[in-house]
Amino acid sequence: MTGNGYLQIGLYLAALLLLAWPLGLYMARVYAGELPVSVRWLRPLETGLYRLAGIKPDEGMTWLRYALAFLAFNLLGLLAVYALQRLQLWLPLNPQALANVTPDSAFNTAVSFASNTNWQGYGGETTMSHLTQMLGLNVQNFISAASGMAVLVAVVRGFVKREADSIGNFWVDLVRSTLYILLPLSLILAVMLVSQGVVQTFAPSQTVELSQPVQYEKAKLDADGQALQDAAGKPVMESVTEIWQTIAVGPVASQVAIKQLGTNGGGFFNVNSAHPLENPTPLSNFLEMLAILLIPAALCITFGKLVGDVRQGVAILAAMTLVLVGLGAVCIGAEQTGNPLFERLGLATQASDLSAGGNMEGKEARFGIVNSAMWATATTAASNGSVNAMHDSFTPLGGLVPMWLIQLDEVIFGGVGSGLYGMLMFAIVAVFVAGLMIGRTPEYLGKKIEAFEVKMAAVAILVPPLAVLLGAAVAVVVDAGVASITNPGAHGFSEILYAFSSAGNNNGSAFAGLSANTPFYNGMLGLAMLMARYWLVIAVLAIAGSLAAKKIVPASAGTLPTHTPLFVLLLIGSVIVVGALTFLPALALGPVVEQLQMLGVR
Amino acid sequence: MLKELKPAFVMLMALTVLTGILYPLLVTGIAQALFADAANGSLIEQNGKLAGSALIGQHFSDPKYFWGRPSATGPMPYNAAASSGSNLGPLNPALEAAVQARIAALKAADPSQIELIPVDLVTASASGLDPHISPAAAAWQAPRIARQRGLPLDVVGGLVAQHTQGRQLGVLGEARVNVLQLNLALDAMRR
Numbered sequence: 001m002t003g004n005g006y007l008q009i010g011l012y013l014a015a016l017l018l019l020a021w022p023l024g025l026y027m028a029r030v031y032a033g034e035l036p037v038s039v040r041w042l043r044p045l046e047t048g049l050y051r052l053a054g055i056k057p058d059e060g061m062t063w064l065r066y067a068l069a070f071l072a073f074n075l076l077g078l079l080a081v082y083a084l085q086r087l088q089l090w091l092p093l094n095p096q097a098l099a100n101v102t103p104d105s106a107f108n109t110a111v112s113f114a115s116n117t118n119w120q121g122y123g124g125e126t127t128m129s130h131l132t133q134m135l136g137l138n139v140q141n142f143i144s145a146a147s148g149m150a151v152l153v154a155v156v157r158g159f160v161k162r163e164a165d166s167i168g169n170f171w172v173d174l175v176r177s178t179l180y181i182l183l184p185l186s187l188i189l190a191v192m193l194v195s196q197g198v199v200q201t202f203a204p205s206q207t208v209e210l211s212q213p214v215q216y217e218k219a220k221l222d223a224d225g226q227a228l229q230d231a232a233g234k235p236v237m238e239s240v241t242e243i244w245q246t247i248a249v250g251p252v253a254s255q256v257a258i259k260q261l262g263t264n265g266g267g268f269f270n271v272n273s274a275h276p277l278e279n280p281t282p283l284s285n286f287l288e289m290l291a292i293l294l295i296p297a298a299l300c301i302t303f304g305k306l307v308g309d310v311r312q313g314v315a316i317l318a319a320m321t322l323v324l325v326g327l328g329a330v331c332i333g334a335e336q337t338g339n340p341l342f343e344r345l346g347l348a349t350q351a352s353d354l355s356a357g358g359n360m361e362g363k364e365a366r367f368g369i370v371n372s373a374m375w376a377t378a379t380t381a382a383s384n385g386s387v388n389a390m391h392d393s394f395t396p397l398g399g400l401v402p403m404w405l406i407q408l409d410e411v412i413f414g415g416v417g418s419g420l421y422g423m424l425m426f427a428i429v430a431v432f433v434a435g436l437m438i439g440r441t442p443e444y445l446g447k448k449i450e451a452f453e454v455k456m457a458a459v460a461i462l463v464p465p466l467a468v469l470l471g472a473a474v475a476v477v478v479d480a481g482v483a484s485i486t487n488p489g490a491h492g493f494s495e496i497l498y499a500f501s502s503a504g505n506n507n508g509s510a511f512a513g514l515s516a517n518t519p520f521y522n523g524m525l526g527l528a529m530l531m532a533r534y535w536l537v538i539a540v541l542a543i544a545g546s547l548a549a550k551k552i553v554p555a556s557a558g559t560l561p562t563h564t565p566l567f568v569l570l571l572i573g574s575v576i577v578v579g580a581l582t583f584l585p586a587l588a589l590g591p592v593v594e595q596l597q598m599l600g601v602r
Numbered sequence: 603m604l605k606e607l608k609p610a611f612v613m614l615m616a617l618t619v620l621t622g623i624l625y626p627l628l629v630t631g632i633a634q635a636l637f638a639d640a641a642n643g644s645l646i647e648q649n650g651k652l653a654g655s656a657l658i659g660q661h662f663s664d665p666k667y668f669w670g671r672p673s674a675t676g677p678m679p680y681n682a683a684a685s686s687g688s689n690l691g692p693l694n695p696a697l698e699a700a701v702q703a704r705i706a707a708l709k710a711a712d713p714s715q716i717e718l719i720p721v722d723l724v725t726a727s728a729s730g731l732d733p734h735i736s737p738a739a740a741a742w743q744a745p746r747i748a749r750q751r752g753l754p755l756d757v758v759g760g761l762v763a764q765h766t767q768g769r770q771l772g773v774l775g776e777a778r779v780n781v782l783q784l785n786l787a788l789d790a791m792r793r
Contacts, residue, residue: 190633487690
């Protein structure tokens with residue numbers, strides 16, 4: 001890597017941590033109901049929404065009622081996205097007259113966007129009308145993110161409250177997340193992105209005249225639109241000359257801004273943020289990459305502030321950042337070292353100021369190696385899942401990093417809200433393990449951690465791996481699962497494992513060679529996404545309710561302090577050990593064996 | 603759960619209006635007012651007709667043009683209505699075959715060029731629409747363009763330099779050359 005590469009990484013981390021601090025404090029004030037002056041004018045809108053919906057904002061909810069409100073809201077949203085896709089041909093704002101989406105794909109996409117996964121089995125520009133993108137997908141981008149943030153705030157209240165029934169009001173947390181955090185940030189980011197060239201228009205596709213006409217072969221069709229075959233049963237090809245280029249456009253910037261900020265990741269176009277109209281310049285790339293981790297990082301500070309000890313949040317942020325930097329270095333190194341094949345074929349693969357070098361298959365020239373590998377690390381550390389390079393074409397080791405980051409239960413930054421509440425489950429396990437070692441009842445933030453909390457935390461930690469490993473195991477033994485593979489050998493297994501890791505942890509990125517838009521994958525991955533999101537939320541809210549009912553025990557000499565470097569290491573250890581024990585056998589069959597094969601090719 | 607259905611329904615409708623209608627309309631209004639050209643696709647108009655987008659590459663295979671990144675879109679390369687990468691894994695024999703064919707085509711178009719080919723010139727881009735190549739990839743092709751067009755090499759080199767963007771703000775991303783704009787400038791020179 002060149003010196004410039006280190007500079008870009010340093011700049012990114014500095015910007016992230018510097019912005020996370022003020023944003024975290026701002027969010028703490030929003031959730032505490034002490035609105036900063038800058039957004040106080042939106043207050044009437046907030047109270048108006050409550051009045052319209054018949055909500056009493058001061059009314060607290062038990063954990064069960066909070067969970068039911070969360071589920072009812074998510075279920076209705078899911079149904080709305082499904083209906084919009086199934087009816088889009090007959091609805092307005094469909095300038096390309098795109099057909100209604102098939103039931104299995106519509107189910108998969110509805111679950112995907114409601115659960116903040118944003119796995120995309122479909123190609124955006126060839127499947128979804130402007131209306132579906134706006135009223136269906138874009139709305140879910142906001143409210144699935146806001147739902148995750150609401151659950152986190154409820155869990156934090158579990159630690160703060162003493163001997164209480166209530167963990168807050170879901171509707172209030174939802175509205176405040178949307179109105180005061182997601183909307184203003186998205187608006188700012190969207191306008192900055194347009195300035196770089198991200199499109200934002202309701203016009204249909206643009207048609208331009210090619211400088212050099214393109215000749216290509218395509219299958220000849222008979223009068224009924226069926227492919228003609230010759231005597232040998234091979235399709236008859238005909239040569240076609242194209243003199244026009246059709247450029248898909250749409251209201252892209254508004255969607256890209258929230259897809260990044262809300263750790264959604266569902267792109268407007270098929271290739272997501274690799275598309276030049278979704279991510280046109282290195283600066284737009286920097287801003288989008290910053291937006292991936294911004295809110296998850298800032299929420300750590302918010303958490304610390306709300307529990308009355310910012311150091312608690314800093315410790316968690318430190319643990320997340322250390323894992324991110326460590327695994328990011330591996331990914332960048334692997335991609336820059338590249339594929340021995342390219343050197344064998346006599347290509348120039350050295351990095352310099354005039355060429356990015358390395359493994360450039362599936363990467364864009366403006367991003368090169370460093371920004372592609374950094375993005376891959378950030379988007380899988382967070383449960384974002386947007387891509388600016390094709391993970392399927394990464395070197396085996398370079399592709400192992402994003403896959404494993406997803407498999408670590410999406411707690412290294414993770415989804416907005418969901419990443420931190422997932423990490424708090426690991427914190428509970430970490431203090432529990434430490435408590436066993438020193439023979440005392442574990443405590444975290446003044447609350448006794450007892451059998452119920454540890455059981456629920458174990459459920460929350462083990463549900464995603466269950467969905468991943470069971471799903472992948474089924475897919476590799478049935479024909480419908482194996483038929484979708486693009487790449488032969490160990491890489492084909494990696495494609496399937498990655499798909500279930502992504503769905504079973506609500507990430508949404510893919511080894512996109514896998515043809516996942518089939519009834520089998522739409523159904524299986526849809527189920528994995530449902531389990532990972534909703535089973536987990538119930539367990540997490542149950543802990544919140546149980547903690548809220550407890551007294552606060554004052555810290556004593558036997559209390560393990562949870563803001564020290566020792567605890568940071570203990571927390572990282574819990575995450576890594578669980579992730580390694582669960583997934584190393586599976587990874588050995590995919591990327592590990594492929595890396596060894598690749599090094600054997602000389 | 604039934605008790606929560608009414609607020610759930612009203613909230614969904616209200617937030618749909620707010621985030622699904624008002625928000626994109628507001629962004630569109632601001633975008634079209636401040637950055638109309640960028641918001642509409644950074645289109646290039648030449649001689650009264652649309653010749654492309656500054657952000658979307660086009661397919662070039664004629665030796666007198668600079669060639670861009672290989673594109674994996676279907677059914678034709680650089681199909682900007684259906685973006686796609688190759689998604690070929692690093693050990694896939696199809697990747698080796700594709701790269702070998704591209705090397706052969708480049709060498710056939712300029713047998714006298716003996717420098718190593720920069721890797722980005724023979725590997726498919728992520729989007730299939732990448733408008734850029736590395737400056738090294740442009741330099742590798744410059745002698746061929748000069749010969750094909752009967753231009754001095756330093757004139758072609760000067761034109762490449764004009765269409766080379768350094769790292770943004772001096773730091774971000776990679777240096778790159780916009781292939782379509784460079785080729786349009788070459789064609790304009792002939793007139």
